[in-house]
Amino acid sequence: MPDEIQLTPTSYIVLGLLSMFVGEATPYDLKGMASASVGQFWTLPHSQLYAEPARLARAGYLTENQEQSGRRRKLYSLTELGRDALENWLGVLTPEPYVLRDPALLKLFFGAEAHTLAEGQLETHRLKLAEYEALAQHDAGTGPRGPWQALELGIRHERETVRFWSEHSQTTEREPPI
Amino acid sequence: MPDEIQLTPTSYIVLGLLSMFVGEATPYDLKGMASASVGQFWTLPHSQLYAEPARLARAGYLTENQEQSGRRRKLYSLTELGRDALENWLGVLTPEPYVLRDPALLKLFFGAEAHTLAEGQLETHRLKLAEYEALAQHDAGTGPRGPWQALELGIRHERETVRFWSEHSQTTEREPPI
DNA sequence: AACATACCATCCGAAACGGACCGTTGTCAA
DNA sequence: TTGACAACGGTCCGTTTCGGATGGTATGTT
Numbered sequence: 001m002p003d004e005i006q007l008t009p010t011s012y013i014v015l016g017l018l019s020m021f022v023g024e025a026t027p028y029d030l031k032g033m034a035s036a037s038v039g040q041f042w043t044l045p046h047s048q049l050y051a052e053p054a055r056l057a058r059a060g061y062l063t064e065n066q067e068q069s070g071r072r073r074k075l076y077s078l079t080e081l082g083r084d085a086l087e088n089w090l091g092v093l094t095p096e097p098y099v100l101r102d103p104a105l106l107k108l109f110f111g112a113e114a115h116t117l118a119e120g121q122l123e124t125h126r127l128k129l130a131e132y133e134a135l136a137q138h139d140a141g142t143g144p145r146g147p148w149q150a151l152e153l154g155i156r157h158e159r160e161t162v163r164f165w166s167e168h169s170q171t172t173e174r175e176p177p178i
Numbered sequence: 179m180p181d182e183i184q185l186t187p188t189s190y191i192v193l194g195l196l197s198m199f200v201g202e203a204t205p206y207d208l209k210g211m212a213s214a215s216v217g218q219f220w221t222l223p224h225s226q227l228y229a230e231p232a233r234l235a236r237a238g239y240l241t242e243n244q245e246q247s248g249r250r251r252k253l254y255s256l257t258e259l260g261r262d263a264l265e266n267w268l269g270v271l272t273p274e275p276y277v278l279r280d281p282a283l284l285k286l287f288f289g290a291e292a293h294t295l296a297e298g299q300l301e302t303h304r305l306k307l308a309e310y311e312a313l314a315q316h317d318a319g320t321g322p323r324g325p326w327q328a329l330e331l332g333i334r335h336e337r338e339t340v341r342f343w344s345e346h347s348q349t350t351e352r353e354p355p356i
Numbered sequence: 357a358a359c360a361t362a363c364c365a366t367c368c369g370a371a372a373c374g375g376a377c378c379g380t381t382g383t384c385a386a
Numbered sequence: 387t388t389g390a391c392a393a394c395g396g397t398c399c400g401t402t403t404c405g406g407a408t409g410g411t412a413t414g415t416t
Contacts, residue, residue, distance in 0.1 A: 001261060009279075009281060009284060012284065013284070016284075016287070016288035019288075020288065025236070036262055037287075038284070038287055041278055041279075042279055042282070042283075042284060043277065043282060066329075077270060080320050086288070087331075088286060089285070090285055090289060090290040091290070091294070092287035093294065093295070093297060093298035094282050094285065094295065094298050094299070095299075095301065095302050096281050096282070096302070097280075098278055098279060098280035098282070098283070098302065098339075099221070099276075099277075099278075099279045099280075100219055100277075100278050100279075100280070100332075100335060101187075101220055101279075102218075102219070102275075102277075102331075103200050103272050103274050103275045103276070103277060104272050104274070104276070104331075105189065105219060105220075105276070105328050105331060106187060106191070106194075106220060106328075107203060107267070107268055107272060108218070108324055108327050108328045108331070109194070109215075109216055109324050109325050109327075109328040110190070110194035110198065110264070110324055111183075111194075111198075111268060111322060111323075112268040112269070112324070112326040116269070116271065117272065119274075120271035120272050120273045123273065124273045124274070124275050125275065128275060130300060141319055144289060144292070145289075146286055146287050146288055146289040147335075149286050149287075149292060149346075150283050150284075150286045150287040152284070152342075153280075153283060153339075153342050154278075156338045156341075156342055157278060157335060157338060157339075159338075160334045160335060160338045161256050161276075161331075161335075163334075164330075164331050164334055166180070166293045168327075176338070
């Protein structure tokens, strides 16, 4: 008796992680997977990763079974319904645009000095960029293509951001050519 | 007796709009201002623009006075405290990175076909880009610098996004050089 | 035995969301 | 002049999300 529920991005993250990695996972596992991968560009509080699988299980997208031994952890895995839902979602076109929420951009908008902002932002984004690039280096060619492509887009956004703030920083620092 | 409250980005949007435009505004006015400007890159439901000013007023950041005449609308304006809070926020460095939430990116990550996604995304982002560029054209040089700079960063992100999806579209469409 | 440290999970208050719903004012045509 | 409709202006409320506080359990270590 699956309840009717609406699948949100969070839902698909759970479904996706479950399909991508192992067959069975605890919320704690999911937490680890998420923060190591998709968490880079779609954060969610870990409490969601406890609530959401339970919700999905209730609606028939996952099976839930609890360990009998010590910790009595809950193990989730995809059902047919779950796998179908995921496939279907992946196949459907999405015209929706992204949502970019940048506190620095907000400040800039309301009149903060660009070069002041740049100080803070440059550091942050250069770090992020370096991290991404290291990642990209690491799994070039290996494994599924999706994460790599996603990372690629992330890198481009970061690069553009670094470029922007560089141009606005007081010392007119420039990025070295790539 | 201002309550202690925590100022969120939403709070600063209200404070910022109030300082940027008129001295006094109703939530309805704010709604209009927001959707025409900052709403492009930081959306919030209009109900917030009724709730938030009330909250800010309670805490002493705004004054609230109600019309005596017909509609008895509530007019808000900045107090010293409010203006200071805004100034202070603008002056403080923000190391926080942006949050980018892109449904298409999520799909890509989980294995959707890039060229399928590209179909939907290209259209959306080209439109958005065109819209932004029209805006930029329009207020080049005029008015305060902040909104213009913010727009500039928005444009860059869009350009990069369009470029990305162009490269992944099946027909390998290219953007004409700018 | 005591303790440190992962590991694992739940809860809860505070926001944010977003849409349904409702009254009012103005205006334009029948 | 009246009725209809659009635009104006606002409130409410159920659902999600956020994110941090809290607290328990296994494993090993001295």
